[in-house]
Structure formats: structure tokens, C-alpha cells
Amino acid sequence: MDSYSSPPVGGASPSPEVLMEQVKTQLAQAYAEEFIETVRVKCFDKCITKPGSSLGGSESSCISRCFDRYIEATGIISRSLFTQR
Amino acid sequence: MDPNIANNPELLQFLAQEKERAMVNEMVAKMTSVCWDKCITSAPGSKFSSSESSCLTHCAQRYMDMSMILMKRFQQQ
Numbered sequence: 519m520d521s522y523s524s525p526p527v528g529g530a531s532p533s534p535e536v537l538m539e540q541v542k543t544q545l546a547q548a549y550a551e552e553f554i555e556t557v558r559v560k561c562f563d564k565c566i567t568k569p570g571s572s573l574g575g576s577e578s579s580c581i582s583r584c585f586d587r588y589i590e591a592t593g594i595i596s597r598s599l600f601t602q603r
Numbered sequence: 604m605d606p607n608i609a610n611n612p613e614l615l616q617f618l619a620q621e622k623e624r625a626m627v628n629e630m631v632a633k634m635t636s637v638c639w640d641k642c643i644t645s646a647p648g649s650k651f652s653s654s655e656s657s658c659l660t661h662c663a664q665r666y667m668d669m670s671m672i673l674m675k676r677f678q679q680q
Contacts, residue, residue, distance in 0.1 A: 534614050545621060549628055556636055564646050580646050587647040588639065591659055594651075595635045598663040 557588050638662035 532540070565580035566573075609615075642658035651659070 534611055537614070538617050541617075541621060545625065552632065556632065560636070560639060561647075564643070583649055584647040586649075587643070587651060588635070590651065591639050591643070592631065592635045594656060594659045595638060595663045596631045598660040599631065599634070599667065 553592075557585055560588060561585060634663050634666055637666065 561581050561584035565577055565584055638659050641662055642655055
């Protein structure tokens with residue numbers, strides 16, 4: 519799956535442009551996975567207070583709201599960091 | 604173009620930029636996590652209350668203030 523750990527066909531190394539694209543893609547993927555994992559933990563904590571035998575309707579809507587709020591919180595935090603006095 | 608990273612200034616600059624971007628991303632993620640725990644005390648609603656959103660804003664700024672203070676103290680040790 520990792521396209522630059524196997525030797526390329528023909529023995530030529532990937533061009534710098536290809537390398538840069540691969541790095542950007544892999545970084546974006548890593549950021550997304552880390553973000554999802556964080557949201558998973560936070561929203562489970564806030565929304566599933568007493569795990570039942572199935573996911574209730576209120577729990578589902580809480581999770582949905584929690585996801586939106588966490589994205590919003592990330593935006594608020596990054597904006598307040600980059601508009602410093 | 605030289606694909607050897609050490610000889611390629613464009614690649615070096617790219618890597619430096621991505622490293623900085625990663626550090627910023629890390630800081631925002633950490634701060635959001637900490638400030639979420641501090642500010643969102645009840646189950647999330649369909650929007651933030653004004654106290655929740657000002658708490659988040661203040662939290663990020665105070666976290667940065669604190670970081671500066673800690674760094675200065677650390678340098679004085």
C-alpha cells in the first residue's frame with residue numbers, strides 16, 4: 519500500500535513532484551485519521567453516558583451534533599490563534 | 604531535476620513547510636482537545652452557547668499566554 523517502499527518499475531526513482539504529492543496525500547490522510555480518532559473519543563464520552571443494548575435515537579443525534587460542534591470548535595480555536603493581538 | 608532530497612532545494616523547502624504545517628496542526632488539535640474538555644461541560648447542542656464559544660476563544664489565547672510564560676521560566680532555569 520505504501521507506494522514508495524517498493525522499488526519502482528524500471529529502477530528510476532519517483533520525480534520530486536510525485537514525491538511531494540505522495541507526501542501531501544499521506545499527511546492529509548494521517549491528519550484526518552487523527553482527527554476522527556479524537557472526535558470518536560470526545561463524542562463517546564459526551565454522548566454515550568450509559569451504554570445500552572443498542573444506540574438510542576437521542577444518542578445518535580447527540581453524536582451528530584457533537585461531530586459538528588467539534589469541527590466548529592476546531593475552527594474557533596485556530597481562528598483565535600491566528601488573530602492574536 | 605535532482606531527486607536526491609539533500610541536493611534538491613525545492614524538496615527541502617517543501618519538507619520544511621510541511622513540517623511547520625504539521626506542527627501547527629498538532630498545536631491546534633491539542634488545544635482544541637484541551638479546550639473542548641474545559642469549555643463544553645454538557646452534551647453538545649445544535650449550536651454553541653455564547654459562553655461556550657467565548658470560553659473556547661479565551662481558552663486558546665490563555666493557553667498560548669501560559670506557554671510563553673513557561674518557556675521564559677524554563678529559559679531562566
